[in-house]
Amino acid sequence: MRSFLFIILLSIACSCSQKNNDDIVVDFKVENMTYSKVAIVVSPEMIKEMELDKHGKATCTLQGDVIYARLFYGEEAKNVFFRKGDRVTISFDANNFKDGMKFEGKNAPVIEYLNSITYAPINPPDYERSLDGIINLANEKIDEATALLKARKLETTNPEFVKLEEGRIKYSYLVSLVMYPMGHIMFDTTYRPNEEYYSTLEQYVQEDESLIDLDIYREFIIESALILGSKDKEISGIYNKNVARMKYIAQHFKNDKLKQSLLNEIAVRQIKKNGINNITELENIYNTYVTEPTLRAAYKIEYDKWNIAVAGKLSPDFEAKDINGRTYSLKDFKGKYLYIDMWATWCGPCKREIPYLKELEKKMEGKNITFLGLSTDEDKAAWEKMVKSGTLSGVQLLLGRGSQFQRDYNINGIPHFILIDPDGKIINPKAVRPSSPDAEKILNALPNI
16 A cells, blocks of 8 residues: 555645635745755645745645645655645744654644554555455455544544545555456466456445545546456557546446546546547547536646647647758748648548649639648658659648647648648648638638738
8 A cells, every 4th residue: 555645636726825715725834944945745746846935934825625745845755634724834843854843723633643654555465365365354454544543533623534534544455456456467377357356346336425536546446447347358558448447437327426527537637648639439428428617627728738739829830841951840931821731642632632732722823822732751752753743733841750740730641731821820720622612712711812
C-alpha cells in the first residue's frame, strides 16, 4: 500500500487571497528560514508553491471539497488534509521541520494522525497465496488499520474524515485484488483469471457516492472496470483499454453522479496524455452519459488544449521546402487567402483532385488567394519527379511525413484541404475539395478576395 494517497478534485486551484467562505485558507509561519518557498503537492500534476516573505509568512487559498496532500519544505514533507471552508495555520521552525510542526485548526488531530500512522502493506511475496488467501489477508489488514483509526476517536472532531479514511484503508488493501492476477502469475505461471476471480472482484465493485472524491476508491473502480470489461478478450492499447473501462461503467453503474464522474475522469485522462485523434468511440460514450456542466467544462479545457486548429484561431505554423531547397513558413503567405492541399504522390484520391485544383486555380487567377500544395511524401525523389513533370500548379512544398502541422490539424487521411485568411487565421480546417461544385462559389464569397 502506498504510504500516502492523494485525493484530487476536478478543480483545485491555489491563490493568495480568499474568494468565498468555501475556500480553504492556509497560513504559513516559518522561523529560521532555510528555503524561501513551501509547496503543497496534491498530485504530480498539481503542485502549488508559495513564496515566503522576509518574515517567513505566506498564505495559500485552495478550492476543493476534500484534499489529501503533502506539504514540502525543501526535501522534507508532511501529510496534510483539508476540507472545504477550512482555516488552517501551519507553523514550524525550519531547523526542526520533522518534529516541531504545529497545525492550528479543527483538522489538527487528523493531520497528527496522518503523520503518525503507517499501515503495513501487502508485499509481493503475499501474492503466492490463493485468491481466498489474499482476500483474507486484505481483510485482516483492513481490520487492523481500522482499529488503529478508531482508537484515535476522531469521530468527535471530524466524523466525515473518519468515513473517508475508512474508505481509504479499505480500498488501499482491496487494490491487491486488482493486482492479484499479475502478482500470482509470478508464482504460478499457468494461472489465468477464471470465473471465480471475476465474480469475486465484481462483489467488491460497489457504488459508494460518499467516496466519490477518494482517489484510491476511484482507482480501484476504474481498474476493476477494465478487468471486468475485458473479460475473455485481448485488449491492447491505452485508448482501447479506456474505452473498455468506460463501457463497463456506463453499462453497469446505477448511481448517475458517480457514473458521470468516473467517465469524465477516464476521458480526461485519455486526452490529456494522448490527444484527441481517433477518439470517436470514447466521445460517443462520453456525450451520451456525461451531462453535468462542471464535468463537461473540465473535459473541454483539456480537449481545447489539443484542438488548436479550429476556425477563428491563428493557424499552427509549418516549415516546408520548395524544390530548390528554400524553406517557407506560414508567414511567407500572409496578406492573401491561402488554400492548402495536403497530399502525396502515392495517394490516388489526391491525384484525382489535381485537375479540379488546377481548374479552380485558373478561375481564381488574379484574385487575393494563393494555392499551396504541402506534400506529406517520405520519398523526396518521387515528389521532385512529380513537381518537375509539370502536372501540378500553385506553390509546391515538401512538408514530409508525420509533421507537427499535420498533427496539429488532426489530419489522419489525405487529400485534406485547409482555408486560411490573409492574417493567418483559420477559416475552415476541413475546407471543401476542389472537385466540389461549391468550391468556386465558396472562395469567391470571401471578403476582399
